Amino acid sequence: MTIQGGMSDELANQPDLLDPLLDKIYLLPALSRLALKKYIREVSYPKGYILLRADKVETDIYFIKKGIVRAYAQTPANEITFWFGQEGDIVISMKSYVENQKGYEDVELLDNCDLYQLKIHDLQQLFGQDIHLANWGRKLAEQELVKTEERLISRQFRTAGQRYNELLQKNPALIQRVQLGYIASYLGITQVSLSRIRAELK
Amino acid sequence: MTIQGGMSDELANQPDLLDPLLDKIYLLPALSRLALKKYIREVSYPKGYILLRADKVETDIYFIKKGIVRAYAQTPANEITFWFGQEGDIVISMKSYVENQKGYEDVELLDNCDLYQLKIHDLQQLFGQDIHLANWGRKLAEQELVKTEERLISRQFRTAGQRYNELLQKNPALIQRVQLGYIASYLGITQVSLSRIRAELK
DNA sequence: CTCATTTTTTATCATTTGTAAAATTTTGTC
DNA sequence: GACAAAATTTTACAAATGATAAAAAATGAG
Numbered sequence: 001m002t003i004q005g006g007m008s009d010e011l012a013n014q015p016d017l018l019d020p021l022l023d024k025i026y027l028l029p030a031l032s033r034l035a036l037k038k039y040i041r042e043v044s045y046p047k048g049y050i051l052l053r054a055d056k057v058e059t060d061i062y063f064i065k066k067g068i069v070r071a072y073a074q075t076p077a078n079e080i081t082f083w084f085g086q087e088g089d090i091v092i093s094m095k096s097y098v099e100n101q102k103g104y105e106d107v108e109l110l111d112n113c114d115l116y117q118l119k120i121h122d123l124q125q126l127f128g129q130d131i132h133l134a135n136w137g138r139k140l141a142e143q144e145l146v147k148t149e150e151r152l153i154s155r156q157f158r159t160a161g162q163r164y165n166e167l168l169q170k171n172p173a174l175i176q177r178v179q180l181g182y183i184a185s186y187l188g189i190t191q192v193s194l195s196r197i198r199a200e201l202k
Numbered sequence: 203m204t205i206q207g208g209m210s211d212e213l214a215n216q217p218d219l220l221d222p223l224l225d226k227i228y229l230l231p232a233l234s235r236l237a238l239k240k241y242i243r244e245v246s247y248p249k250g251y252i253l254l255r256a257d258k259v260e261t262d263i264y265f266i267k268k269g270i271v272r273a274y275a276q277t278p279a280n281e282i283t284f285w286f287g288q289e290g291d292i293v294i295s296m297k298s299y300v301e302n303q304k305g306y307e308d309v310e311l312l313d314n315c316d317l318y319q320l321k322i323h324d325l326q327q328l329f330g331q332d333i334h335l336a337n338w339g340r341k342l343a344e345q346e347l348v349k350t351e352e353r354l355i356s357r358q359f360r361t362a363g364q365r366y367n368e369l370l371q372k373n374p375a376l377i378q379r380v381q382l383g384y385i386a387s388y389l390g391i392t393q394v395s396l397s398r399i400r401a402e403l404k
Numbered sequence: 405c406t407c408a409t410t411t412t413t414t415a416t417c418a419t420t421t422g423t424a425a426a427a428t429t430t431t432g433t434c
Numbered sequence: 435g436a437c438a439a440a441a442t443t444t445t446a447c448a449a450a451t452g453a454t455a456a457a458a459a460a461t462g463a464g
Contacts, residue, residue, distance in 0.1 A: 073355070073359065075359060080358060080359055082354070082355070082358050094344075094347060094348055094351050095348065097344070098344040098345065098347065098348050099348060104355055127337055127340065128333075128337070130333075131330075131332075131333040131336050134333050134336035134337045134340060135329055135330070135336045135339075135340075137337075137340045138329065138336060138337075138339045138340035138343055141340055141343035141344045141347055142296075142299070142300040142343045143300065144347055145296060145300065145343055145346055145347040145350060146296055146297065146300050146301060148347060148350045148351055148354060149296050149350055151354055152284070152350060152353055152354045152357065153275070153284065153306055155354065155357055155358065156282060156284050156357065156390060157275065157277060157282055160451095179410090179411065179412090180411075180412065181411075181412085188358060189451075189452090190451080190452060190453080191411090191412075191413090192412095192413080192414085192451090192452075192453080192454095193450090193451060193452075194412095195412065195413050195414075196413090196414090196451090198412095198413090199413075199414085362421095381440090381441065381442090382441075382442065383441075383442085391421075391422090392421075392422060392423085393441090393442075393443090394421085394422070394423080394424095394442095394443080394444085395420090395421060395422075396442095397442065397443050397444075398421090398443090398444090400442095400443090401443075401444085405464105406463105406464090407462105407463095407464090408461105408462090408463090408464105409460100409461080409462080409463100410459100410460080410461070410462090411458105411459080411460065411461080412457105412458080412459070412460080413456105413457080413458070413459080414455105414456085414457070414458085415454105415455090415456085415457095416453100416454090416455090416456105417452105417453090417454090418451105418452085418453080418454105419450105419451085419452070419453090420449105420450085420451070420452080421448105421449085421450075421451085422447105422448080422449070422450080423446105423447085423448075423449090424445100424446090424447090424448100425444105425445085425446090426443105426444085426445080426446105427442105427443080427444070427445090428441100428442080428443065428444085429440105429441080429442065429443080430439100430440080430441065430442080431438100431439085431440070431441080432437105432438090432439085432440090433436100433437090433438085433439100434435105434436090434437090434438105
């Protein structure tokens with residue numbers, strides 16, 4: 001079986017991790033899914049690569065096939081990490097995607113990463129043409145919205161110590177994969193404070 | 203001129219504040235907008251009324267025509283206000299809307315309020331039928347997402363004092379309309395701390 | 405394996421923020 | 435306008451967090 005269209009051989013030939021990723025958002029009819037996949041290509045970048053830049057209107061969004069990334073913002077005083085992305089997560093500059101404006105964040109690869117790349121422009125064209133893809137895009141935004149709301153609530157309702165424990169429970173792998181300085185920043189405390197919290201747990 | 207369909211006379215007869223509210227999200231073709239408005243009705247509730255409840259899967263969403271509301275969550279220790287809504291804002295339990303699950307929040311009316319009410323079920327039906335409404339729903343989620351992200355960033359990047367000043371500048375009316383205890387909670391500090399911040403500004 | 409570099413922890417002190425209680429101001433009702 | 439209730443500010447003290455520096459541990463290159 002061959003798949004027609006602009007899809008790369010690379011993408012067509014390997015066991016497909018993309019389909020479940022797309023369907024997790026919203027179950028698409030086969031034709032709509034194919035139409036979308038025509039515009040998706042796979043890319044790899046090395047550890048340390050800056051995938052998105054705060055001073056730029058980004059033109060692409062990414063799905064993480066393999067690897068881990070962090071989003072951070074530069075402030076006059078220091079640098080604040082406010083998001084980690086792992087396998088299955090979506091990397092978007094929301095400001096670019098929604099408002100065509102510069103975002104807040106740089107996104108840095110903390111590992112060598114394999115990514116699925118998709119042009120925002122192509123996606124928006126599809127939204128106007130295919131009701132299933134329009135609803136897929138709706139669910140994409142809605143699911144990110146719930147996740148973002150959960151992060152906001154966690155931050156507003158829980159102390160840094162509680163949030164660290166929450167992270168330990170829900171995502172123990174993250175703490176193995178990411179250095180504690182970034183995690184402290186993510187929790188909104190200094191690395192010294194995080195050390196104190198960790199010391200209390202022993 | 204008469205408008206056919208299920209729209210109430212009340213809604214049809216008054217100067218329409220609803221159209222601009224709907225179009226601000228995403229400019230709809232006339233037919234799609236009419237299809238949507240058929241399911242929207244206007245309701246009023248008094249100050250103190252609890253519009254959404256944390257322990258309930260909510261079935262409706264609301265647009266605020268007139269008035270001001272707050273969302274808060276009950277914690278074992280106390281009550282945390284984490285959102286204010288005013289004219290033009292949308293009141294949704296995102297967990298109910300997106301995942302059909304209980305949310306975190308009660309929403310209390312801080313004034314007598316006029317609201318536009320819309321059943322989530324009806325809206326979701328429309329999303330499957332009309333690509334323009336599907337894209338309207340997409341933009342609704344996307345715009346709320348950017349707003350939520352901005353609240354998260356504000357909270358993570360700025361001190362309570364900075365955030366109070368930001369609020370003073372961007373939304374001075376809010377501070378007039380809402381008691382400071384709620385605003386302190388919203389800023390993530392005690393009322394005593396907020397008093398200290400306000401005292402320093404004089 | 406060893407050394408240099410980076411990351412994490414520990415210790416000390418200064419600052420900020422919270423808690424509790426009292427004093428003051430504002431609001432709403434009769 | 436006077437009173438009661440609610441909201442806000444002030445004060446004093448306690449607890450938590452940050453800044454800085456130094457020690458310890460972990461990581462990585464040769």
